[in-house]
Amino acid sequence: MEKLLSPAALRGAIRSGAHTGNTSGYAPGFVQCNIVILPADWADDFLRFCQLNPRPCPLIATSTSPGDPALPPLGDVDIRTDVPSYRVFREGRLAEELPDIRALWRNDLVTFALGCSFSFEEALLADGLEVRNVTEGVNVPMYRSDMDCIPAGPFAGKMVVSMRPFAAADAIRAIQICTRFPAVHGAPVHLGDPGLIGIADLDRPDYGDAVSLYPGELPLFWACGVTPQVALEAARPPFAITHSPGCMLVTDLRNSRLAVL
Amino acid sequence: MEKLLSPAALRGAIRSGAHTGNTSGYAPGFVQCNIVILPADWADDFLRFCQLNPRPCPLIATSTSPGDPALPPLGDVDIRTDVPSYRVFREGRLAEELPDIRALWRNDLVTFALGCSFSFEEALLADGLEVRNVTEGVNVPMYRSDMDCIPAGPFAGKMVVSMRPFAAADAIRAIQICTRFPAVHGAPVHLGDPGLIGIADLDRPDYGDAVSLYPGELPLFWACGVTPQVALEAARPPFAITHSPGCMLVTDLRNSRLAVL
Numbered sequence: 001m002e003k004l005l006s007p008a009a010l011r012g013a014i015r016s017g018a019h020t021g022n023t024s025g026y027a028p029g030f031v032q033c034n035i036v037i038l039p040a041d042w043a044d045d046f047l048r049f050c051q052l053n054p055r056p057c058p059l060i061a062t063s064t065s066p067g068d069p070a071l072p073p074l075g076d077v078d079i080r081t082d083v084p085s086y087r088v089f090r091e092g093r094l095a096e097e098l099p100d101i102r103a104l105w106r107n108d109l110v111t112f113a114l115g116c117s118f119s120f121e122e123a124l125l126a127d128g129l130e131v132r133n134v135t136e137g138v139n140v141p142m143y144r145s146d147m148d149c150i151p152a153g154p155f156a157g158k159m160v161v162s163m164r165p166f167a168a169a170d171a172i173r174a175i176q177i178c179t180r181f182p183a184v185h186g187a188p189v190h191l192g193d194p195g196l197i198g199i200a201d202l203d204r205p206d207y208g209d210a211v212s213l214y215p216g217e218l219p220l221f222w223a224c225g226v227t228p229q230v231a232l233e234a235a236r237p238p239f240a241i242t243h244s245p246g247c248m249l250v251t252d253l254r255n256s257r258l259a260v261l
Numbered sequence: 262m263e264k265l266l267s268p269a270a271l272r273g274a275i276r277s278g279a280h281t282g283n284t285s286g287y288a289p290g291f292v293q294c295n296i297v298i299l300p301a302d303w304a305d306d307f308l309r310f311c312q313l314n315p316r317p318c319p320l321i322a323t324s325t326s327p328g329d330p331a332l333p334p335l336g337d338v339d340i341r342t343d344v345p346s347y348r349v350f351r352e353g354r355l356a357e358e359l360p361d362i363r364a365l366w367r368n369d370l371v372t373f374a375l376g377c378s379f380s381f382e383e384a385l386l387a388d389g390l391e392v393r394n395v396t397e398g399v400n401v402p403m404y405r406s407d408m409d410c411i412p413a414g415p416f417a418g419k420m421v422v423s424m425r426p427f428a429a430a431d432a433i434r435a436i437q438i439c440t441r442f443p444a445v446h447g448a449p450v451h452l453g454d455p456g457l458i459g460i461a462d463l464d465r466p467d468y469g470d471a472v473s474l475y476p477g478e479l480p481l482f483w484a485c486g487v488t489p490q491v492a493l494e495a496a497r498p499p500f501a502i503t504h505s506p507g508c509m510l511v512t513d514l515r516n517s518r519l520a521v522l
Contacts, residue, residue: 168451175436176448187437190429192453192479218453261522 045153056227067107075252085244092236115184141205146198306414317488328368336513346505353497376445402466407459
């Protein structure tokens with residue numbers, strides 16, 4: 001599949017089954033979103049959880065009403081077909097992975113689209129910074145920190161953070177760049193000693209892959225979109241759907257339009 | 262002397278000799294400037310030095326013409342009388358310290374007013390951050406780094422940096438705040454390991470006083486206004502005048518007006 005397809009054309013290819021799998025690197029310049037779909041009677045608590053924890057859960061769009069598969073601010077989206085791969089959770093446990101969810105759709109389902117680190121990684125790369133997980137061609141390393149999210153109803157848990165190493169001057173520049181993008185996790189939440197946020201060993205991430213940390217570099221830690229997934233699994237709603245890792249909703253929103261300045 | 266005097270009233274008190282000495286904490290909310298005064302035949306190189314090294318030498322205003330003691334953008338200023346204490350350098354060496362320089366004024370002198378860290382320290386404190394040198398009531402510790410300034414004619418030298426320690430989350434916030442104020446040194450130039458910028462021992466600053474660094478804190482390093490003074494001494498102009506340390510030009514400019522955003 002052509003990586004430079006427009007977001008609408010890429011969604012069309014996903015909808016028709018011509019594109020399945022990872023969306024990383026596709027439709028550069030456009031926002032890709034983490035997706036969480038919940039029954040309406042769980043949606044209000046999840047919405048509050050996002051609003052209380054905007055750094056790990058930066059909410060970009062929600063359904064206009066339960067059962068409506070559109071997400072108007074993000075383009076001509078049908079959330080039942082436009083994500084390359086879905087994970088279905090029952091009682092908080094992964095039940096199946098599906099290429100579309102038309103057969104499972106219900107008139108009480110509410111969709112949440114959350115910002116993702118692809119957007120700020122693009123801004124870092126565009127500024128000439130090296131993003132280690134991109135250089136090394138691996139998934140970013142993610143760690144369960146000891147920082148508590150603010151609970152909302154059944155949704156609670158520790159903040160998951162992603163880590164990217166930088167030399168000091170680049171770390172300062174990365175903080176400046178990401179500060180402009182609060183809708184995609186914003187500035188790092190920690191830098192330096194991983195032990196101060198409960199991370200024992202950078203070489204053993206809880207999710208993703210370890211990356212090299214060179215002498216003189218500092219690890220920078222960003223609030224991560226895996227946080228709401230962990231909170232979701234812990235809350236054990238009877239039914240929930242998310243995107244599969246790396247298989248995001250590609251939107252018509254430009255990354256640059258997320259910049260607050 | 263009343264600390265809450267307006268800048269104009271404070272300059273009047275300084276002009277009349279009623280106030281001598283430090284201006285730290287006076288006229289809160291208003292920009293205070295480092296001052297360098299040079300003969301016109303040295304001024305062009307110094308101006309280029311400032312433009313090439315804006316982080317240690319953030320130029321806020323210059324004379325409109327040689328010999329003119331006014332600095333219109335900064336208020337009703339007479340630079341010959343409105344600084345509490347002046348240092349006179351001859352051949353790069355401190356020759357005398359004087360309460361005014363009317364007797365030394367020449368029609369070829371050019372004044373440079375440079376931003377100072379008081380402005381960003383005020384912004385950090387206003388945001389609820391602790392500024393260690395303020396808490397401990399001492400001068401900020403300053404160090405000669407191994408980072409070269411870009412030379413301009415006879416002006417050259419290493420960048421002097423000031424250091425303030427912060428816990429990681431506060432360090433990130435301090436970077437955000439100071440990024441808004443490029444006219445007063447802007448964001449830090451380094452953080453973390455002092456050895457990476459040629460500083461052997463934080464407890465032995467080259468200027469100012471050592472401050473406490475608590476476990477879990479990172480040292481943040483800002484480009485410092487002592488840099489141009491060191492370059493000035495090394496360049497050995499036959500004649501130059503600066504403010505005495507801590508005895509700044511208090512201007513009518515509000516710190517908030519220096520914010521780029």
